[in-house]
Amino acid sequence: MTTDTMNPGDNPDHASAAAGLAFAAAVQAWGPPGEAPGRAVGEPGAADEWLRRMHRDEATVDFDWIHPTWLLRALQDESPxxxxxVAAHGPSVVRRALLASGGVPTPDRAPHPEVLDWISALWTERLVGGAAERAxxxxxxxxxxxxxPLExxxxxxxxxxxKSLLARGPxxxxxxxxxxxxxxxxxxPPETRDWARRDLETVAKARVSGRRRTALLGLVTLARLLADCEPFRVRWALQHLPYPIVKRVRTLMPSAPKRAAAVSRLESLILRTAWDHLILENRIATPFPLAPERIDDEH
Known part of the structure; x- marks a missing residue:
């Protein structure tokens, strides 16, 4: 693929983060650096609008989508x-979360408008927004x-x-x-069984049993796959899970030197196998996402 045929929705290695995507859109609209603008293949106005929309999405927090434990975490270091x-003037979902966690005092007076504006703007600094869907x-x-959540x-x-069946064998x-x-x-093969058994042993140390242990084993797969994703998008998506679970997932995510392409491919295949099975059983409505179409250099 060349920059001439790059779409903002494409995700090549150098455009895996928001900054890279912004650069890709700029190249498409205004041409590669150091070359005449005549090589541009996109519309500058469309690129501007796309970048503005991306920034707007990332700056807008969807309180109803974020798990309530993240809302409580965002307020945990704030004063009563x-x-x-926030409970009195913020989103209703935040008030419900605060009340469920033990209640909050009722203000004895209305806050100064400027103070209210500052509080409303700053208490969400630990939360991130994002588009509900990206290609x-x-x-x-x-x-x-x-x-x-159930799915x-x-x-x-x-x-x-x-993964547990891979460890045990047919x-x-x-x-x-x-x-x-x-x-x-x-x-x-034996090496795959040994690899899966090591994950089983890791999960066994967590001292959870039954279905929770099996689900935690699935989260090991999630942690490895997230390590290869755009960090900002990972942080946004993790807000859909309870925060205590996310803390556990983060401890399982491998550092860059420990990642192996073969392991990522195997984990992806495991995820696809499980997902397709649930689709066949009508136990999940979300279809498995297909990779966006790419335009090869020769085309």
Whole structure:
């Protein structure tokens, strides 16, 4: 792909962050740096509008979409007076979250208008906004942001189930009820089974049991896939999960030197296998996201 054929929705390596996408849109509208503007293939006005819309989305917080635990976290270091003002004058979902967490004092007087403006503008600084859907969102982001909480739990539990079956192999008694996994993936080679077993051992140390352990195993897959996504978009999408769960996911995310392309491909295949199975069972409505179409250099 060349910059001449780049669309703002495309996500090449150098445009994986908002700044890179902005640069791509600028190149499309005004031409590559150091060259005459005549090479531009887009409309500057359209590029301006796209960038403004992206900035507006990222600066606008959707309180109804964010999990209430994130709202409480945003206010945890504020004074009782500030929390009372936000509860009285902020979004209703914030008031409900504060009341559910133990209540807030009722202000004995109306806040000064300027103080109210400052509080309203600053208390959300720990929260991030974003477009509800972006054409270049990878499957891990879509899996976090678009399914309902129940569908999300089903998805990560099923991902964990797939990985646990890979660790046990097709001859395990538990695998008889999940032949669809090996029909799709085939029998795992020894190195794959060993890799999946190591994840099982990691999750076992968390001291959770039953379905929660299986779902946590699925979140290990999520953590690895998120490590390859745009950081700002990751932070936005994680707000859809309860904050205590997000803290656990972050501890599982590998650092850059520890990432392996082969592992990412395998985790992606596990996610796709689980997702497709839930689609067939009508247990998730969100379709698996297909990669955006690319325009190759030769075209």
């Amino acid at each position: 007076a500030v929390r009372a003002v 270049d969102d990878p499957p891990a982001i879509v899996a976090l942001a678009r399914p309902s 999300g739990y089903r998805l990560w539990w099923t991902v964990g189930l797939v 001859d395990d008694a538990a695998a008889e009820r999940a032949g669809w996994v090996f029909d799709r993936l085939g029998p795992p």
